[in-house]
Amino acid sequence: MSERGPNPAGSRKRPIKPLALDVRVPAQPLDYSVLIGRGVIERVGEEIRQRHGGAATVALVSDSNVAPLHGAAVRAALERSGLQVAPMTVPAGEASKSAAALLELTEQLLRAGIGRRDVVVALGGGVIGDLAGLAAALYMRGIPVVQCPTSLLAQVDASVGGKVAIDLPGAKNLLGVFHFPSVVLVDPDLLATLPEREFCAGLAEMLKHGALFSPEHFREVVEAADAIHARDFDTIARLLATSVGLKAACVGRDPWEQAEAGKGRVLLNLGHTLGHAIEVASSYQLVHGEAVALGMRAAARVAIGRGLAAPELEATIVAALARLRLPTDLDVWLTGDLGDAVERLLAHDKKRSGGQVSYVVIARLGEPSVISLHFRELMALARQGTTA
Ligand SMILES: NC(=O)c1ccc[n+]([C@@H]2O[C@H](COP(=O)([O-])OP(=O)(O)OC[C@H]3O[C@@H](n4cnc5c(N)ncnc54)[C@H](O)[C@@H]3O)[C@@H](O)[C@H]2O)c1
Incomplete structure (x- = not known):
């Protein structure tokens, strides 16, 4: 990670604060930068100019x-760098x-005269x-x-x-497919308009990066909960930089998701196996991050049940989720009709592997591993401690 100073050319409209971290993501030979900082979106045009001198139009x-x-x-920032802009909007x-x-979007690219460069x-x-x-990856072969x-x-x-x-x-x-970006611009100020629930859902993934790779980051996120919820964007920018750095290091070790089981990107699935089943069982009434939050609690229970983690781990995860205003009531999703639905979804998901699940757990904060178990054992361990 390196720090970059403010860029005078980008500061015409809105001053760019000095915090702009450049996290390099290894993806040989397609390494790219994630630039993180308040106001960094203002320099989207310049960043494109630097990397793609032949570009005339931006979709x-x-x-x-x-x-x-x-x-x-964003359009204005692109036009300031002399780029033509073809706006394309899809339903949220x-x-x-x-x-x-996807097809409609690629046809729009064609109609707008977007070329290879x-x-x-x-x-x-x-x-x-x-x-x-994906449209960019496929259009004109990329x-x-x-x-x-x-x-x-x-x-x-x-x-x-x-x-x-x-x-x-x-x-x-x-x-x-894998289609590495030429640059990623992460501007926390854009989050000012993000609805509260979506905002909290993102915090679950931030917490996940800490749980997997850095106890310090995990604690920092929890301790900053008040500032985060007040949308203190200086604090959020700092936490984003750490969290993105942790994810970048993980994907950088395994850009194409081919690493040995338990070593690479698969670790990022912490909370997702059961979380996904819960998300679907809720008919998407829970948003993804909320379901992942519950999935992380389940992963703690499974690790404890298997004797891999100390019993305090579940309480640590629950306290963190509660501070971040994420759901913690796992039991309702594991018992009764909802519990049956979750188990059926898991069984369906794991049909091709004979019911076996590669499941990410943490022994303690910062110590992930992958265990293999049958989905029925997974459900039984996750249900430990439920009252129903
Ligand atoms: N490619 C990957 O590695 C990867 C990883 C995780 C998730 N995903 C995918 O990401 C999707 C979920 O992402 P998401 O939660 O951002 O969903 P989303 O793109 O649907 O955004 C959530 C909602 O917030 C709105 N929104 C976004 N930014 C806003 C802003 N600044 N102000 C106001 N409203 C705003 C959107 O319009 C939408 O209604 C899923 O499809 C998931 O599969 C991909």
Whole structure:
């Protein structure tokens, strides 16, 4: 990580504060930077100019919530660098990660005359990052994408690592590729307009990075809860830099997700196995980060049940989730009809592996590992301690 000073050319409209961290993400030979800092979005045009001298037009892809809030400022920043802008807006929400939306977007790229040397800018949450990233990967066999994440989840997680995908009916993220961004601009000030629930959901992924790789980061996030909820963007920028650094180091060790089981990107699935089943069982009434929060509590229970972690781990996770205003009531999702639904979903997910699950646990904060167990044992261990 290196610190960069303010950039005078980018400070015409809004002063860029000195905190702009450059986290290099190794992805040989496609290493890229994640620039993190308040106001960093102002220099999107310059960053494109530096990397893609031949670019004339930028396809500015956003969603129907984000475009009216931030589209004009980003467009102006691009135009200041002499780039033409073709704005493209898709309906907000996961439904836009569809084959139909992907095709429509690539046709819009064609109609806008986007060429091989032009650039796609993805301005939005994880949905836009994934959809626009995949469109860029496929269009003309691949043109550059610049990720400008606007949700906390996308800033701390989805925009870093190069995975882009759409959903197939009943199969999330199934149609995708790796398409590394040429640069990622993480501007915490964009979070000012993010709804509270989405904001908290992103905190779950931040906490996850601490739980996996850094007890200090975990504690720092919890201790900063009041400042975070007050949207103190200096504090948030600092925490984002650490959290992105942790994710970048993980994906940098395993850019193509091929590392030995238990070593690479698979660790980032902490809380996701059961979390995903809970998210689906809730009919998406829980947002992804909320389900991951419950999944992390379940992972603590499983680790304790297997004798891998001390009994205090669950309480540590629960206290952290509560401070961050994330749900902690796991039992309701493991018992009764909901519990049956979660178990059925897990069974369906693991059908191809004979019911075996590769499951990420932590022995203590900062000490992840992957265990293999049957989904029935997983459910039994997660249910330990439930009262029903
Ligand atoms: N590629 C990856 O590595 C990766 C990793 C994690 C998640 N994902 C994907 O990311 C998606 C979830 O991302 P998400 O939670 O950002 O969802 P999202 O893109 O749907 O954004 C959540 C909501 O917040 C709104 N929003 C975003 N930024 C805003 C802002 N600044 N102001 C106001 N509203 C704003 C959006 O319009 C949307 O309604 C899922 O599709 C998931 O599969 C991808």
